[in-house]
Amino acid sequence: MSKILIPAGVYNQLRDHGEETYPHECCGALLGRPEQDGWRIVSAVRAGNTRTDSAHNRYNIAPLELVKIEREANRQGLEIAGFYHSHPDHPAQWSQTDFAEAHWLGCCYVITEVTQGKAATTNSFLLAGTTEEDKRFEQQAIVVED
Amino acid sequence: MTIYIPTPLRTYTGGRNAVEINAPTVAEALAALTSDNPELRKHLFTPEGKVRAFVNLYLNDEDVRYLPHKEATAVKDSDTLSIIPSIAGGA
Numbered sequence: 709m710s711k712i713l714i715p716a717g718v719y720n721q722l723r724d725h726g727e728e729t730y731p732h733e734c735c736g737a738l739l740g741r742p743e744q745d746g747w748r749i750v751s752a753v754r755a756g757n758t759r760t761d762s763a764h765n766r767y768n769i770a771p772l773e774l775v776k777i778e779r780e781a782n783r784q785g786l787e788i789a790g791f792y793h794s795h796p797d798h799p800a801q802w803s804q805t806d807f808a809e810a811h812w813l814g815c816c817y818v819i820t821e822v823t824q825g826k827a828a829t830t831n832s833f834l835l836a837g838t839t840e841e842d843k844r845f846e847q848q849a850i851v852v853e854d
Numbered sequence: 855m856t857i858y859i860p861t862p863l864r865t866y867t868g869g870r871n872a873v874e875i876n877a878p879t880v881a882e883a884l885a886a887l888t889s890d891n892p893e894l895r896k897h898l899f900t901p902e903g904k905v906r907a908f909v910n911l912y913l914n915d916e917d918v919r920y921l922p923h924k925e926a927t928a929v930k931d932s933d934t935l936s937i938i939p940s941i942a943g944g945a
Contacts (some may be wrong), residue, residue, distance in 0.1 A: 766944035
């Protein structure tokens with residue numbers, strides 16, 4: 709099983725974000741470096757959710773915001789390692805919508821269930837495969853480091 | 855111009871996050887990029903040769919699909935082209 713290594717502070721940040729936006733989905737990017745068998749996450753960058761029409765169960769990050777996040781990541785010598793979002797009162801499992809809209813092959817997709825306003829389970833899924841046709845989500849271990 | 859390569863596609867550019875391309879338009883820059891790195895082609899284009907719907911192209915801070923000349927837009931040496939796959943989802 710692949711893994712993501714993530715500092716406790718960053719892990720808490722992405723979970724806190726979900727609590728703050730509840731009952732709407734939060735979203736953001738995770739910056740880091742590739743590790744053997746996964747990613748080492750260095751920081752989380754909050755992003756806006758453009759799905760104001762259905763924010764309780766949908767998120768979308770504006771591409772221009774990602775352009776700017778990527779520019780900053782490049783400046784810091786980091787990569788976009790993946791993304792995080794929350795599922796208000798819904799399991800921390802990828803949905804068909806998550807899968808259909810996932811295109812960052814090799815990156816991690818971190819999902820937090822926020823239950824009645826409190827962050828509960830957080831899971832990470834690697835978008836494995838090499839093409840749109842063979843892509844699949846594989847659960848990853850999350851190693852939270854002090 | 856500089857073309858910025860997103861994480862999922864760096865494996866097809868020898869790990870590079872940016873590639874320098876000499877070309878007069880966005881379309882020709884992409885053609886040169888995929889000519890030099892042929893495995894990129896199927897990730898960026900449909901079999902019919904159109905940019906895939908989930909692939910966003912930004913010429914500096916402008917979405918290419920909304921520019922008057924789209925991929926035929928002329929580019930300068932100092933321009934950047936960012937390739938950004940869409941990110942969305944939800945419960």
